[in-house]
Amino acid sequence: MAQRQAWARERWKAVGQHAFFTVVLALSVLGAPAWANMTTGAALLRIGPAVGLALWYAYWIVLRGGADRPPLPYLVGALAGWAFMAVVDPAFLPVAAAVLSPYWLRRAWWSAGGVLVLGTAWSWQSVTTDGSVDVRTLTGCVLGTAVAVTITCYVATLDHESHKRQRLLDELTATQAERAAAERQAGTLAERQRLAREVHDTLTQGFASIAMLLDAARDDLPPGSPAARRVEQAMRTARDNLVESRRLVHALRPAPLDRTHLADAARELTARLAEETGTEAYTVVTGRPVALPPATEGELLRVVQEALTNARRHARATSVSVTLSYLGDVLAIDVQDDGTGFAHAARQAGVGLTTMRERIAAVHGTFAVESAPGEGTTVAVTVPLLAEPAFSEPSAVSGAERMAPAS
Numbered sequence: 521m522a523q524r525q526a527w528a529r530e531r532w533k534a535v536g537q538h539a540f541f542t543v544v545l546a547l548s549v550l551g552a553p554a555w556a557n558m559t560t561g562a563a564l565l566r567i568g569p570a571v572g573l574a575l576w577y578a579y580w581i582v583l584r585g586g587a588d589r590p591p592l593p594y595l596v597g598a599l600a601g602w603a604f605m606a607v608v609d610p611a612f613l614p615v616a617a618a619v620l621s622p623y624w625l626r627r628a629w630w631s632a633g634g635v636l637v638l639g640t641a642w643s644w645q646s647v648t649t650d651g652s653v654d655v656r657t658l659t660g661c662v663l664g665t666a667v668a669v670t671i672t673c674y675v676a677t678l679d680h681e682s683h684k685r686q687r688l689l690d691e692l693t694a695t696q697a698e699r700a701a702a703e704r705q706a707g708t709l710a711e712r713q714r715l716a717r718e719v720h721d722t723l724t725q726g727f728a729s730i731a732m733l734l735d736a737a738r739d740d741l742p743p744g745s746p747a748a749r750r751v752e753q754a755m756r757t758a759r760d761n762l763v764e765s766r767r768l769v770h771a772l773r774p775a776p777l778d779r780t781h782l783a784d785a786a787r788e789l790t791a792r793l794a795e796e797t798g799t800e801a802y803t804v805v806t807g808r809p810v811a812l813p814p815a816t817e818g819e820l821l822r823v824v825q826e827a828l829t830n831a832r833r834h835a836r837a838t839s840v841s842v843t844l845s846y847l848g849d850v851l852a853i854d855v856q857d858d859g860t861g862f863a864h865a866a867r868q869a870g871v872g873l874t875t876m877r878e879r880i881a882a883v884h885g886t887f888a889v890e891s892a893p894g895e896g897t898t899v900a901v902t903v904p905l906l907a908e909p910a911f912s913e914p915s916a917v918s919g920a921e922r923m924a925p926a927s
Contacts, residue, residue, distance in 0.1 A: 537621050541577055544618035545570060548611065565608055573601040573615070581622055590622040705815065716769045724769060727762035731755055767829055782817045783809045786824055786842050793828055793840065800839040801828075807846030810905050819879045820853065820903065823887075826876050827855035827899045835859025835897060846905070853901040861891045 549570045558566075580594035598619040605612035616637070734755040741748040783805045790801040812820070824842060831840045837859035845852040873889060876899070880887040885903035 538582065541581075541618045541621045542574075544621070545574060545615060548615045548618070566605070566612070569601055569605045569608070570612075570615075573598060573605070573619070576601065577618075594622075719765060720769050724762060724765040727758050727765055731758040731762060734758060767825070781809060781811060782820055783844055785817075785821050786844060789821075789824060789828055790840065790842055793832060797832060799832070799837060802841055804841060804843045805846075806844070807848075809844075810846055810851070812851070812903075812905070816883045816903065819883050820851075820901070823876045823879050823899075823901060824853065824855060826872050830872055831855070831857040831859055831897070835861070837896070849905050851903050851905050853899075853903075855899040856896065858896040861893050861895045861897050863893055 549567065576594065576597050580591060580597075584591070602612070602615050602619045605615055734751050738748055738751045738755065741751060783803070786805075787803040790803045793799055794801040811817075828840060828842070831837045835857050837857035840855070840857045843852075843854040843856070845854075877887045880901055880903070883903055885901055888900045889897065890900065891897035
């Protein structure tokens, strides 16, 4: 709305400027004295430059859009045409007001200076034509010049304040848009945290309770009986779903990023993997860490989570490493395990890999997977770095931090 109003205001200002030029030029030409006694050649000598000046104005100001910022060629050519017209007939001196019309409403000093020059030129023309100027005429000229200077300066000041107000409105609009985006992001994070709490308080706690009850029921059954085996199977299923629900909670609410950066969050993930499974899991950080936008770091963390989950559930790996390499304008992330690997067809069909690929595409990065049966798996991610280094840590600069497996 503000932009539309500004456009309409500029449009009507340009229309007024064009109308002012046309009226002043027409009145100056029609007001030239002794038209009736002029020869055709003398009339053409006065009308021709006026028409040329009008065409010059139309080309540079109307057609080429120079109403806001008149180009220098227009000013040079228009002043030359006005000077020629003033030499031919001093009655054309007011044409200077038309020539400088693109500047009247936009530059106060141009306006005041132009009016003063015109007033001085009119006085000089009167002296050279009549031989002298009486007090009344001189007083009228001075007062008229003063009034014209005051009006043009006032109008130019209003125009300057209008542009200043428009800039403030544009800045306010941009600030409101940034605030709205921040509020939307905060609302999204709050909703994800709420869902994470709901899942934790319902499904996770429910699976934990089921596992405990099944464990107690197994102790009351004869070892090795069919009922005990079925209870054991149900208990394993409950525990697997308990792990999955916890993973879902972590995916919905990447808690490490609430209090730290991506590098530290990756260390916490590998530390948790080492603690819970006994797998050798560690994180290596090279280069100087750079703070990415929260949304980007969240997507990268979820990709690392998914890669570690795949290594935990499917690869049967004994060693898993996460490498974050800050390479100036690119962040490269490699998640590598020494597990069983998989074939090319499975690589293309996996839902988890598709989800990771979509997440990386959303942050304008690249995603690749290298794997073969029995040769482990490497997930390689690269994303552009557009921010400046926002924090530093000695461990990141030195290169690596290893997390020993739980005893």
